[in-house]
Amino acid sequence: MKLYYAPGTCALAVHIALIWSGEPYELVKVDLASETFKKINPMSAVPALEDGDSGIMTQADSLMNYISASYPDKQMSGDTCINGKQKYNQWMAFISSDLHSAYGPVFNPQRCTIKQDEDSLANAKASASTRLRIVFGVLDKHLDGKEYIVADRLTCADPFAYIMTRWLTYTDVSIDEFPHVKSHFQRLAQEPAVIQAETEQGIR
Numbered sequence: 463m464k465l466y467y468a469p470g471t472c473a474l475a476v477h478i479a480l481i482w483s484g485e486p487y488e489l490v491k492v493d494l495a496s497e498t499f500k501k502i503n504p505m506s507a508v509p510a511l512e513d514g515d516s517g518i519m520t521q522a523d524s525l526m527n528y529i530s531a532s533y534p535d536k537q538m539s540g541d542t543c544i545n546g547k548q549k550y551n552q553w554m555a556f557i558s559s560d561l562h563s564a565y566g567p568v569f570n571p572q573r574c575t576i577k578q579d580e581d582s583l584a585n586a587k588a589s590a591s592t593r594l595r596i597v598f599g600v601l602d603k604h605l606d607g608k609e610y611i612v613a614d615r616l617t618c619a620d621p622f623a624y625i626m627t628r629w630l631t632y633t634d635v636s637i638d639e640f641p642h643v644k645s646h647f648q649r650l651a652q653e654p655a656v657i658q659a660e661t662e663q664g665i666r
């Protein structure tokens with residue numbers, strides 16, 4: 463499989479799933495603003511994944527589900543009973559939508575305000591903190607007494623949440639406000655696949 467990525471983005475979680483697969487993979491670092499990459503993903507966003515006849519695929523959560531389903535023996539998603547699948551899907555959707563979108567004004571304030579002057583953009587960026595505190599508060603409560611997000615073991619939901627916790631450094635929200643998220647983050651930071659992916663992306 464070939465992963466199109468930019469360092470430190472949500473593509474890191476897909477990268478980690480590829481490492482967990484144990485199979486060879488190829489990394490392609492992209493310039494998000496380039497016309498070349500726009501032809502690969504018209505949304506100019508990473509991750510994108512290419513795999514033989516499946517062609518180019520996008521959307522981080524679906525890519526992790528694709529990798530997980532391709533290597534079922536690696537058990538990268540939740541338990542296979544109906545409740546286990548529901549919990550896994552619920553948390554993947556939470557991370558992919560609620561958590562990820564809370565960062566929208568941080569990384570792309572220009573999309574969140576009609577006025578594009580410096581003050582308006584700074585205000586838009588600052589507006590993210592309230593929402594970030596709500597979503598990380600929900601995750602923190604969920605992680606109270608748990609090592610991992612679902613199934614009492616590592617699944618793709620963990621590196622997916624990990625990378626988004628990592629982005630807190632770009633905000634004025636401190637990880638110290640969320641002790642269970644912080645423990646989860648520190649645990650994940652020691653995982654060999656996380657170390658490998660961060661090293662390969664040049665962010666460790």
Ligand SMILES: N[C@@H](CCC(=O)N[C@@H](CS)C(=O)NCC(=O)O)C(=O)O
Nearest residue numbers: 471472494506507508509521522523
């Ligand atoms: N819904 C997409 C969102 C992907 C996304 O927003 N990726 C970010 C990096 S984490 C990106 O490439 N942003 C560039 C942009 O939005 O211009 C997914 O889940 O894959």
